[in-house]
Amino acid sequence: MRRPISLYGLTFSLPLLIWQVLFFVFPLLFLVALSFWTVKNFALRPGFDTVNWTTIYGRAVFWQAYGTTLALAAAASVLTTVLAFPAAYAIAFKLSDTARRWAVFLMVIPFFTSYLVRVYSWQIFLSDNGIFNAILGWIGLGPFAMLNTPGATMMGYLTLSYPLVVLLQVFSLTFIDRTLIEAAHNLRCGRLRTVFEVIIPSARTGLVIAALFCFILSFGDFVSPVYLGGGKPTTLSILITDTTKSGQQWPRAAVIALSMIGTLMIVAFTAVTFAYRGKTK
């Protein structure tokens, strides 16, 4: 039976709807239209021409950047999830209530500082004359090239998403039904096996959503690949800036942006489907 639309319901749902239409749907439609425009003498010309799509999809460098970005974001999601889980587990199960509150607070603190500033500060640690190489130098090692490498880019991605992933994992683990864990222990399930057979499956939704957030943030990030990765290898976000530098080619940049949005949507739907698979209301 359909519920009648009430003024009360509209009052709360309309602002969100208006917001989404104004700041997501409308710009997205504009981006789609823009991808068919052309550029002449640095000026955008409205029209309907598929040249931008054929040009971008016909370029090997686009597919190379696409593969690189996809691989880096996927690796960041896996790495962040694996590294965040022990911390989230300890916060959720091992700490007292007070300590847990402090730990959550500590995970929020990084967001007080600009991400760009945090990434720049990593340069001081990772450069050839930086802190890490100085420490390694004391024991006769190095210097190792750490800055301007994919590894440094990954460090940036972790900086961006690690605190958020830990927080999401903590919330997910906190809501696990403790009787399931006790039951597993009563049935002589070992600690490690309990983690893999009970805790992780129970917290699957939260863990997958946390990894998804990491993927989304890393996939579109421009700061780390440029300031820690030294712009190599080229990621899609870098390719967008390169494209706009090429005679105001915003329509071609729109093609790349739409490809990124499409990819993120596919990944998000797949992840959400997997996260909620088998769940009932």
Added chain:
Amino acid sequence: MTRTHRMSVDLTRRTLLGAGVAALATPMLARRASAAPTELTMLAWYGHAEPDIVAEFEAANNVKFVPKYYTGGDNMLGLISQSPPGTFDVILSDAEYVTALNENGYVEELDPADYDIADYFPEFQNFPGNWKDGKLFSLIARFGFLGVAYNTDALTAAEASTYKVFWDPKLKGKVGHFDWHLPNLGQMSLLNGNPEPYDIDEAGWEAVKERTMSLRPQVGGFFDYGGTFSSLNDGQMLAFCGIGDWITGVLRKNGAKVDSVIPEEGGLQWSECFSIGKGSAKADLAKKWIQYITSAKGQAKSAQMAAYPALIPNQKGWDVLQAENPDEAKRQGMTKDPGNAMDMIRTGRVKFRQWPIQQDFETWNDFWSEYKGA
């Protein structure tokens, strides 16, 4: 007593109220006494509307500059094309983009009689792109050279005096690129011996691509404005392609061990020109600013800009700079000594940075993306 006491309390309240009103009103009265400064919008590279350059002009003309800084000519054109006419009163543009500004109708025509063009070196009096069909649309205000930038602890000036140094095995992973195809590929073209680095046929272009690709294993990164500064400053990159004194001059001033040199294969010249934005409601003030910054006094100031130093085209500006700051004049080669900055141009050692002539702009940019991704 009581009355007296109450009086004193009332008086105190009144005094307080009166003082408060007076304190609040004083700025308003002061503002009425001297008119509020006129805002003048400037679209420029960072540094051009900073106090070290504009403070004197602002004070003398009761003007307040409102800068909008961009990074790169495409960014500049984008900002203009997305803004209504009259948004920007003064526009600073790299010389390559001046023609596009004019062709798109973004700038007003200038009256040559308004400016001290006769004080300019002859080479700059009819600067390409500034004039069209005998009409003046912009005026060059400063320029600089691009060559090999290097860390003085890692390389000597003699070693850095050829672009071939970028292939030196000891620089593997230590060569940086300023992330813009035009200066980098122009330098590769010079290295290939092209007398006009941007006017090359298909065979020449293929050779430039091949030469550039061979440098890829040496490259440690591709950097924007900020990244270029930091990677040279902290020694992460030991040699840099596509830049010159506009970066190393600033770093040296702050104690970094870096320098730049015009190599034996020749260097490139970047140039910045001022125009008045189309539809500016304050065109007279904008004209006054261009008169100021292209005058001898303004030019000497511009040469020493804190954000990035530059050479200046006004001969009298050189004289003022030599009197004001002889060390900086000498450092930048703006003296009467042989081998000075003008001699570099006159002997053909430096060529204008410009858009490719026989290839599309996009062709060069597309190759640059491929090179970065290689």
